[in-house]
Amino acid sequence: xxxxxxxxxxxxxxxxxxxxxxxxxxxxSAGDADLKERETADPGETERQWEEAAHTPLGKYPDTVxxxxxxxxxxxxxxxxxxxxxxxxxxxxxxxxVLNIQNVDVFELERDGSYEEALEVAIADREIPDVLVVNxxxxxxRLVENGLVEDLTQVYExxxxxxxxxxxxxxxxxxxxxxxxxxxxxxxxxxxxDDGEMMLWLRTDWIEKxxxxxxRSMDEAMEIVRAFVQEDVSGSGETVGLAxxxxxxxxxxxxYGVEGIFTKFGSAPEKWILDGEGRVVYGSLTPETKxxxxxxxxxxxxxxxxxxxxxxxxxxxxxxxxxGVCGAVFGRWxxxxxxxxxxxxxxxxxxxxxxxxxxxxxDRPQTFESYDDWMYVVVRKGxxxxxxxxxxxxxxxxYARYEDNRYANEVNDYxxxxxDPTARPMNINVDYRDALYRCAENLQKALNGEISxxxxxxxxxxxxxxxxxxxxxxxxTANGWAAYASRIQAVEVLNAADARKIPTVSMGxxxxxxxxxxQELEQETFLQIIAGEKPLDYFDTFVVQWYENGGAGLTESIxxxxx
Numbered sequence: 001x002x003x004x005x006x007x008x009x010x011x012x013x014x015x016x017x018x019x020x021x022x023x024x025x026x027x028x029s030a031g032d033a034d035l036k037e038r039e040t041a042d043p044g045e046t047e048r049q050w051e052e053a054a055h056t057p058l059g060k061y062p063d064t065v066x067x068x069x070x071x072x073x074x075x076x077x078x079x080x081x082x083x084x085x086x087x088x089x090x091x092x093x094x095x096x097x098v099l100n101i102q103n104v105d106v107f108e109l110e111r112d113g114s115y116e117e118a119l120e121v122a123i124a125d126r127e128i129p130d131v132l133v134v135n136x137x138x139x140x141x142r143l144v145e146n147g148l149v150e151d152l153t154q155v156y157e158x159x160x161x162x163x164x165x166x167x168x169x170x171x172x173x174x175x176x177x178x179x180x181x182x183x184x185x186x187x188x189x190x191x192x193x194d195d196g197e198m199m200l201w202l203r204t205d206w207i208e209k210x211x212x213x214x215x216r217s218m219d220e221a222m223e224i225v226r227a228f229v230q231e232d233v234s235g236s237g238e239t240v241g242l243a244x245x246x247x248x249x250x251x252x253x254x255x256y257g258v259e260g261i262f263t264k265f266g267s268a269p270e271k272w273i274l275d276g277e278g279r280v281v282y283g284s285l286t287p288e289t290k291x292x293x294x295x296x297x298x299x300x301x302x303x304x305x306x307x308x309x310x311x312x313x314x315x316x317x318x319x320x321x322x323x324g325v326c327g328a329v330f331g332r333w334x335x336x337x338x339x340x341x342x343x344x345x346x347x348x349x350x351x352x353x354x355x356x357x358x359x360x361x362x363d364r365p366q367t368f369e370s371y372d373d374w375m376y377v378v379v380r381k382g383x384x385x386x387x388x389x390x391x392x393x394x395x396x397x398x399y400a401r402y403e404d405n406r407y408a409n410e411v412n413d414y415x416x417x418x419x420d421p422t423a424r425p426m427n428i429n430v431d432y433r434d435a436l437y438r439c440a441e442n443l444q445k446a447l448n449g450e451i452s453x454x455x456x457x458x459x460x461x462x463x464x465x466x467x468x469x470x471x472x473x474x475x476x477t478a479n480g481w482a483a484y485a486s487r488i489q490a491v492e493v494l495n496a497a498d499a500r501k502i503p504t505v506s507m508g509x510x511x512x513x514x515x516x517x518x519q520e521l522e523q524e525t526f527l528q529i530i531a532g533e534k535p536l537d538y539f540d541t542f543v544v545q546w547y548e549n550g551g552a553g554l555t556e557s558i559x560x561x562x563x
Contacts, residue, residue, distance in 0.1 A: 046062050049061070049062040050062060053099075053100075053387075053391075054385070054387055055158045055159070055387070056158065056159065057158075057159050057160065057161045057164075057390065057391055057394035057395075057398075057399075058098065058099070058161075058391065058394060058395060058399060059391075060098065060099055060100050061099065061100040061101065062100075063100070064096065064100050064101070064102055065099075065100060065101045065102070065385050065388060066101070066102045066103075066104050067101065067102075067103060067104065067129075067130040067131050067383070067385070067388060068103075068104050068105075068106050068129040068130045068131070069103040069104065069105050069106065069129055069130070069131050069132070069425060069426075070105075070106060070107055070115075070118065070119065070122065070128070070129045070131070070132040070133060071086055071103070071105040071107065071108040071109070071133075071425065071427075072109070072110070072111045072115055072133050072422055072427040073086060073108045073109060073110055073422055074110070074420040074421075074422035074423070075110065076420075078419060078420040078421075078422045078423040079417075079418055079419050079420050079423075080419060080423050081417070081419070084423075086103075086105055086108055086423070086425070087102075087103060087104065087105055089423055090410040090411045090413070090414050090419075090423075091396065091411060091414075091423060091424050091425060092425060093410065094395070094396075094400060094407055094408060094410065094411050095392065095395060095396075095425070097407050098395050098399065098400075098404070098407060099388070099391050099392070099395055101388050101391070101392070103131070103425040106129050111135065111427075115135070116135060119132070119134065119135065119139065123139065123142055123143060123146075123148070126146065126148060128143075128148060128149075128378075128380050129380065130379065130380045130383040131377065131378070131379055131380070131383075131388070131389065131425075131426065132377070132378050132379075132380070133375055133376070133377055133426060133427050133428065134187065134375065134376045134377070134378055135374075135375060136371070136374060137178055137179075137371040137374055137376075140179065140186065140187055140376050140378065141181070143186075143378060144181050144186050147381060148380065148381050149186055149187070149378040149379060149380065149381055150186070150378070150379040150380070150381055150382075150383065150386040151184045151185070151186060152185050152186060152187065152188065152378075152379065152386060152389065152390070153184050153185045155386055155387045155389060155390040156185050156188070156390060158387070158390070159387045159389075159390030159391050159394060160390045160393060160394055161394045161398045161399070163398040163402065164393055164394050164397060164398050164430060166432070167191065167397070167430055167431055167432050168189075168191070168430070170432045170433040170434070171191060171433055174369070174506035175189055175191065176189065177506075178371040178374065178506075179376055186378060187376035187377055187378045188376065188377045188389055188390070188393055188428065188430070189371075189374060189375070189376050189428070190374060190375040190376070190428040190429060190430075191428075191429060191430050191431055191433070193429075193431050193432070193433055193434070193435045193436055194433050194434055194436060194437070194500055194501050195332050195333060195334075195436060195501075196332070196333060196436070196491075196494035196499045196500060196501065197260070197263060197356060197361055197494070197497075197499045197501070198257070198259045198260045198263070198330050198331065198332055199260065199330070199331065199332070199333070199335075199354040199355060199356045199490065199493060199494075200218070200221055200260055200328065200329075200330055200354070200355045200356070201328070201329050201330070201331050201335050201340065201352050201353070201354050201355075202215075202221065202224065202225075202327060202328050202352065202353060202355060203228075203233075203327030203328070203350060203351065203352060204351045204352070204353040205349055205350060205351040206228055206233045206234075206327045207224060209233060210227055210228075210231055210233060212224055212227060214353075214355075215355060215357075216357070217357050217359065218260070218261075218264050218357055218360055221328075221355060221357075222242070222299060222304050224328075225241050225242050225304050225327075225328045226241070226302065226303070226304045228241065228327050228328065229241045229303055229304070230303075233327065234324055234325045234327070236323075236324070236325050238325050239325050239326075239327075240306045240307070240308070240320055240325055240326050241299075241303060241304045241305050241306045241307065241326075241328065242258070242299065242304060242305050242306060242328045242329070242330075243256050243306055243309070243317050243320065243321070243326050243328065243329040243330075244256060244257075244258050244305055244306055244309040245257060245309070245312070245313075245314055245317065246309065246310060246312070246523075246527060247523070248269075248523070248526050248527065248530070249262075249269050249270050250330075251270065255314060255331070255338075255339065256314060256317050256329065256330070257330060258296065258305075258330055259330060260330045260356075260360070261292050261295060261296055261299075261330075262288075262289065262292040263360055263361055263364065264292070264295075264357075264360040265288045265289070265291045265292040265295065265363075266288040266362075266363030266364065266365065267283060267286060267288035267289040267291070267292045267365075268283035268364070268365050268367055269283050269284040269289050269292075269522075269526075270283065270284055270514075270522075271283045271367045271368070272367065272368040272370070272507065272512050272558060272562075273286075273365040273366060273367050273368070274365060274366040275365070279559075280368075280555065280558055280559045280562055281555070282514070282546075282551065282555065283365065283367070284522055284546075285543045285546060285551075288363075289539075290536065290539040290540075293526060293529045293530060293536065293539060294529075294536045296529075296530045297529055297530050297531075297532055297536065300530055300531060300532065301532060305530070306326070310527065310531060317329075317339075318339055318342065321339050321340065321342060321343045322339075322342040322343060322345075322346050323346070324343060324346060324347050324350065331354075333354075333436065333486050333487075333490035333491060333494065334486050334490075335352075335354070335486070335490075336352065336481065336482035336483075336485035336486045336490070337418050337482045337486055338418075340352050340482070340485075341418065341478040341479065341481070341482045342478075344478035344481050344482070345477075345478040348476065352485065353489070354485075354489065354490045354493045355493070356493050356494065356496075356497045356499055357497070358497045358498070361497060361499055364502055366502060366504075366505065367502070367504050367505070368504060368505050368506070368507045368510075368512065368562065369504035369505065369506055369507060370507045370510070370511075370512040370513070371507075375427065375428050376428075377389050377393075377426050377428055389426070392425070392426055393426075393428075393430050396411070396424065397429070397430040397431060400412065400458060400459075401457045401458050401459045402457045402458065403458075404458065405458065408458045409458070409462075411458075412458045412459050412461065412462035413462055415459060415462055415463065415483075416462045416463060416465070416466040416479065416483055417479055418479050418482060434500070436491060436494075437491065437494075437495070437500070439459070439460055439463070439487065440487055440488060440491035440492075440495075442455070442456055442457075442460050443456075443460055443463055443464055443467065443487055443488060444488060446460070446464050447464070447467060447468065447471070447488075463483055463487050466479070466480055466483040466484070467480075467483055467484045467487065467488060470483065470484045471484065505562075507558070507561065507562060510557065510558050510561030510562055511557070511561075512558060514554075515550055515554070517549060517550070518546055518549060518550060518551055518554075521542065521545060521546060521549065522542070522546070525538070525539070525542040
């Protein structure tokens, strides 16, 4: 069971005082051995080490520097190996070895719900941990306006490596700009690498079992799903069709949504887009979205879409996949890691393959990017070592990946054993925009013998070793299959379809968040149309209601800000 620890923000100050973290120097405690070594060390040399550590990306502190942390965690303890915790795992051990820093978590909560609540209370009480992951630019702005967080401009200049700066620059000016106020940088933002389009994953062992050919179009793929259901290919008497959550659009979770159907019709629901006439419009309201809903309704009526999808929660769909009664699901390139690895673990003969049809991604609209739901790492105003954020990012996302072969192996191995990134102390990722494609290209070249393994980064070497063992038949675990299916097979499909995402356009200061009443109206309408409870033409009524209930004013505001 996942450990869930929460210290009320009103008690955070007591934690800081008791741990000695709020002292003027900000330096952490040392063990007896470290203390004895420090007593005999040259004071001048020690001060030089402190100075170097404070102003360089990888300078190591002579004593351990501790920092209190508001920790975002993942489900199932982030799939950490037995014995590892959020304060003692490959990441924290690496950071102690390379930088001599250690997190002390004052709360460990999942991002959806409880973490946001703790964040709200902490901000309202003006008591935040030394380091905090903030959800949304609005929260970041509140922290800045209330003088609660440190200016990290100098930290970025001195303690971010050139590689880290190149990574941020690969997104243009808008990403760092979203964390900049009055010309000063107040946070290190998360980066969102180009993950390509959502693909359709099918059980190809079932396709072979039924003697069918692989699909060349979405329509052919849906006919294969029909055959799965009609022929009860699982042999259970309960084979279901295409998985679909009641969210319909999976959004940031990327689990069990059916975005691929909307993309087929040139629709981009839940995003602000430019329509065919160059006007800003909410993507859920377009004629293309109406077409997609009509298509989904036909799939539902014909039993191709899971006939009981309205009754299922995500965990129920997880069980269908693990139990081997569902063989069709949309997912990103990482779908083999989650949720498909459970299918492979339960049945070693289960073969999943991704499909993406070029004709379905030709008419993708131009979309706008908002930072409403972005993640940022901030440092409490007055904390003695604000530079640890820059040093952390440089160590984890540059040095561990590209330079350090000695200590980083355990960190990089976490990827091959499917440990969730939320195991990291600070739950952000920093990488090049095209990192997915860079990694796959290098892996394939190494597997083909075109480049030496020594030319790979630490992360790539970890994946190379796993993929090579899988291909040689020496690794038969689900994790081995997942590494190869995600990092090689899925990216090959994305490249073949030229499916790199169209770069988004920044919304600037525009608030693109959709009010709760309009979100509920949209979800209810989509579900009613898909399930046949409302006719397709009801979509036109929905559009009118959306504009009448605040959507018109919201759209005008977006147009003014973007224009």
